Each structure stands twice: as structure tokens, then as C-alpha cells.
Amino acid sequence: MALAAPARRRQPMTRTLLAVGLVIMLAGVLFGYDQGVISGALDGIKKDFHVSTFLLEVITSWVTLGAMVGALVAGSLADHLGRRVTILLASVLFTIGAVVEALAPGSWILVLGRLVVGFGVGVASVAAPLYAAEMAPTRLRGRFVSLYQLAITMGIFVAYLVDYVLSHSSGWRLMLGVSAVPAVLLVLAVWPLTDSPRWYVQVGRRADAEQALRKVMATDDVVEDLDAIQGTVDNEALSHAGWRTVFAPQWRRPLVIGVALAVLQQLTGINAIIYYANQIFAAAGFTSPDAQSLATLWAVGAVNVVATFVAVAWVDRFGRKPLLFIGTTGMGLSLVVVGAMFLRLSAVDPGTTTHASTTGEGLVTLVALVVFIACFAFSLGPIVWTIINEIFPSHVRGKAVAVATAANWFAAWLVAQFFLSLVSLISSTGVFWLFAFFCLVTFVFVRRFVPETKGKSLETIQSMWGDPEALASAMDEE
Ligand code: BGC
Numbered sequence: 001m002a003l004a005a006p007a008r009r010r011q012p013m014t015r016t017l018l019a020v021g022l023v024i025m026l027a028g029v030l031f032g033y034d035q036g037v038i039s040g041a042l043d044g045i046k047k048d049f050h051v052s053t054f055l056l057e058v059i060t061s062w063v064t065l066g067a068m069v070g071a072l073v074a075g076s077l078a079d080h081l082g083r084r085v086t087i088l089l090a091s092v093l094f095t096i097g098a099v100v101e102a103l104a105p106g107s108w109i110l111v112l113g114r115l116v117v118g119f120g121v122g123v124a125s126v127a128a129p130l131y132a133a134e135m136a137p138t139r140l141r142g143r144f145v146s147l148y149q150l151a152i153t154m155g156i157f158v159a160y161l162v163d164y165v166l167s168h169s170s171g172w173r174l175m176l177g178v179s180a181v182p183a184v185l186l187v188l189a190v191w192p193l194t195d196s197p198r199w200y201v202q203v204g205r206r207a208d209a210e211q212a213l214r215k216v217m218a219t220d221d222v223v224e225d226l227d228a229i230q231g232t233v234d235n236e237a238l239s240h241a242g243w244r245t246v247f248a249p250q251w252r253r254p255l256v257i258g259v260a261l262a263v264l265q266q267l268t269g270i271n272a273i274i275y276y277a278n279q280i281f282a283a284a285g286f287t288s289p290d291a292q293s294l295a296t297l298w299a300v301g302a303v304n305v306v307a308t309f310v311a312v313a314w315v316d317r318f319g320r321k322p323l324l325f326i327g328t329t330g331m332g333l334s335l336v337v338v339g340a341m342f343l344r345l346s347a348v349d350p351g352t353t354t355h356a357s358t359t360g361e362g363l364v365t366l367v368a369l370v371v372f373i374a375c376f377a378f379s380l381g382p383i384v385w386t387i388i389n390e391i392f393p394s395h396v397r398g399k400a401v402a403v404a405t406a407a408n409w410f411a412a413w414l415v416a417q418f419f420l421s422l423v424s425l426i427s428s429t430g431v432f433w434l435f436a437f438f439c440l441v442t443f444v445f446v447r448r449f450v451p452e453t454k455g456k457s458l459e460t461i462q463s464m465w466g467d468p469e470a471l472a473s474a475m476d477e478e
Contacts, residue, residue: 261446391461
């Protein structure tokens with residue numbers, strides 16, 4: 001938890017904190033694996049079930065819709081059942097869904113499995129970062145939540161790798177079933193842990209809160225910290241705020257920031273690239289499926305992981321805003337370049353290859369996409385999740401994080417669903433330039449509306465929204 005009086009001692013990295021780190025990593029791997037795996041599985045599914053294009057789209061995108069619903073429900077679940085039990089529930093659901101997918105006798109059972117998996121991912125995508133943000137000491141909070149993003153990118157990378165290895169056989173059942181492994185590990189990792197002290201205080205279980213705090217901090221001297229948490233919770237009119245409080249004018253600013261960042265993160269096109277990387281590389285002249293998969297694996301998958309390390313290392317030192325400014329600038333510029341290259345390349349199109357060999361434009365596109373992914377990975381990728389999990393007051397945090405996360409899933413669905421149609425409507429160049437435009441919008445939005453939250457305890461951030469002077473000074477920090 002972000003403690004009100006952290007200055008008096010340095011929080012050691014306790015065993016409990018390491019275990020929380022593991023939980024957040026496993027939840028992220030689940031999320032990422034699921035985002036990345038489907039592109040490689042579609043071919044085999046199509047062959048085995050002879051499904052229409054529409055059904056293939058449903059199989060691809062309904063996981064995102066399931067996740068959106070899961071994210072919305074997760075807020076209330078996390079408030080009522082606690083963060084820990086909610087994560088357990090998500091992992092169990094996820095495991096069931098993965099098994100259903102792997103054994104599905106027909107396409108509609110497969111869709112059902114996808115929905116259940118999506119629901120589990122959605123719940124975990126809210127509960128796990130929330131848990132980590134509440135367990136982490138202020139000094140480590142950004143890094144902890146960035147770990148989540150790191151794990152998402154690792155999940156995507158592993159999915160690309162599994163897709164590549166299994167692509168020659170009809171390995172789609174295994175591709176989908178493998179995701180049950182991190183889900184089972186997640187159950188094992190969460191089981192022995194306590195809930196967050198902050199949640200215990202919120203539901204009036206002070207003794208449990210004290211015990212949890214002792215474990216996290218590896219000391220018996222927790223009274224001051226417990227009082228700080230208690231003070232914040234007491235100051236809140238309602239400890240289980242209803243939906244109306246979430247949308248109250250008082251908290252409008254953090255809500256707008258959270259939802260806008262969540263949506264903008266997707267409108268800059270990241271998942272169009274993650275899902276359709278193979279097709280983009282095909283259009284850029286990478287002729288063989290092997291060459292496409294390898295470009296996707298390394299240029300998108302691996303670069304994404306490596307650059308996220310930068311964020312994990314720097315987010316608490318540099319601050320959120322500078323990384324966001326540099327990242328969105330790099331993303332925007334590289335998308336302008338990709339768009340320009342596509343003036344000379346053929347359109348992005350599923351399944352067709354129109355160039356005999358890789359052209360100069362194709363190689364420039366590859367490099368620009370590497371820059372785009374790298375810039376996303378050290379900025380908008382992790383920092384959006386960090387900010388979403390730290391800006392809300394504790395009594396609305398569960399629900400507000402859920403709203404922002406659901407908005408993120410909805411925007412991800414929109415992009416995944418309409419990317420290819422948009423390409424035929426306004427051309428590949430038009431779409432990449434549209435994504436670039438949203439990078440600019442994000443830059444301006446962060447500059448005008450987002451305060452710096454680096455080094456501030458959750459309590460300080462919370463009181464800042466009602467204190468114009470503190471807010472103004474946080475806006476100037478860059
Ligand atoms: C986004 C995901 C995306 C991933 C890529 C996350 O921050 O929320 O939608 O697939 O980054 O690394």
C-alpha cells in the first residue's frame with residue numbers, strides 16, 4: 001500500500017512483496033498470451049470447423065467483449081469479496097474457459113470457451129493491478145504496476161512463439177489450452193497471500209489489516225501506517241461507494257483522465273499492429289509465412305518485451321509525464337513514416353501477398369514499426385495502467401478502475417473489429433495516419449490534463465483533486 005509516512009524508513013523487499021510481484025506477473029502473462037495467441041490459431045480452427053469469416057471474427061473478438069464485461073463486474077467483486085478472492089475467481093474461470101476451448105467439439109462451444117476466458121481475463125485485468133498498487137510501497141508502486149505490463153508483453157511474446165512452433169501442425173487446441181498453465185500457477189501463487197491492508201480497513205477488519213501490514217513490511221512497527229490508512233478510509237463518506245459516487249462531479253477529473261487514457265492507448269493502434277502484424281509484414285513484402293511470423297516474433301514481440309524493461313526501470317525515477325511525451329512523439333512520427341511507406345506498398349489485406357520480395361519500403365516499414373512498438377512499450381503501454389491504478393480515491397477505486405479498464409477493452413474491440421474494414425475505406429496510409437493523429441491527441445491531453453503522480457502516496461494524490469494549488473503544482477511538474 002502507498003503509505004502516508006514512507007519517509008521514515010525504507011521498505012525492504014519482503015517475501016510477501018515478491019509473491020505479490022509474482023501474482024501480478026502471472027496475471028499479465030494470462031492477459032498477453034490471450035491477446036497474442038489467436039492470430040496463429042485461426043488457420044487451424046478454420047480448417048477443422050469450416051467456419052465462415054463472420055464466425056472467425058466472433059471467435060477472435062468476443063474474448064475482448066467477455067473481458068469488457070468481466071472488467072465491469074470486477075470492480076464490485078473486488079470491493080465486496082476482496083482483491084485476493086476476486087483474482088482466485090478469475091483464475092478458476094480462466095482455467096475452465098481454456099479447457100473448454102481446447103476440447104471444443106464445435107465452433108459455438110469454442111465461442112463459449114472464448115467468452116469465459118475473456119471474462120476471466122477482464123476480471124484479472126482489474127483485480128491484479130489494483131491489488132499490486134495497494135500492496136506496493138509508494139517508492140515501488142510505479143515499478144510494480146509496470147511489472148504487469150512487462151508480463152503482458154512476455155505473454156504476447158510467448159504466444160507468438162507457441163504459434164510459430166505449432167503452426168505447422170493442427171496445433172490450435174494446444175495453443176489455446178496452454179493458457180491454463182499460468183492460470184493454475186496464479187491460483188497457487190495467490191492462495192497463501194492475504195488481501196491488501198487497505199481493503200481490510202475498508203471493510204472494517206482492522207486486526208486482519210494489521211496482520212497483513214506486518215507481513216508486507218516485515219516489521220511489527222505498523223501502527224503509524226495503519227492509522228494513515230484508517231484516516232483516509234474514515235475521511236471518506238462511504239467506504240463502499242455506489243456507482244453514483246464514482247460519477248460524482250468531485251471525482252470527474254480523475255475519471256475523465258483514466259477513461260481517456262485507456263481509450264487513447266488503444267486508438268493509437270497498438271493492437272492493430274499486435275493482431276495484424278503478419279498481414280502488415282505480408283503487405284510490406286515479407287513473402288513467406290515463415291518470414292512474416294519471424295518478423296512478428298522479433299520486431300513486435302521481442303522489442304515489446306525489451307522496451308518495457310525501460311519503463312520498469314525508469315517510471316518511478318523519470319516520472320510518468322516525460323515518458324509519455326517522448327513515447328507518444330516517437331509513436332506518432334513512426335506511424336507517419338509507416339503511412340508514407342504504404343503510399344507505395346499495397347494495402348494491408350488478410351491472406352494475400354503481393355510483393356515478390358522485401359522492398360526498401362518494406363524494410364523502412366519494419367524499422368518504423370520497431371520504433372513504434374518500442375516507444376509504446378516504455379510509455380503508453382505501462383504508464384496508462386500505472387496512472388489508472390493510482391489516481392482514484394480508495395472508496396471508488398475498485399469501480400473506477402473497472403470503468404477505465406472496460407473502456408480500454410471496448411476500444412481494443414473497436415480497433416480489432418474495424419481495422420481491416422477501415423483500411424479498405426480510407427487506405428492503409430489513411431489508417432496509420434489516423435493512429436498518428438491520436439498520438440498527437442494523447443500528447444496534448446497529457447499536457448493539459450494529467451498531473452504528475454511520481455513519488456506521491458495514494459493519499460496525497462487523492463487529496464490533490466480537491467486542492468487546486470496542489471493540482472496546479474503537480475501539473476507543472478514535468
Ligand atoms: C494494452 C494491450 C496491448 C499491450 C501490448 C497493453 O498496455 O492494454 O491492449 O495489447 O499493452 O503490449
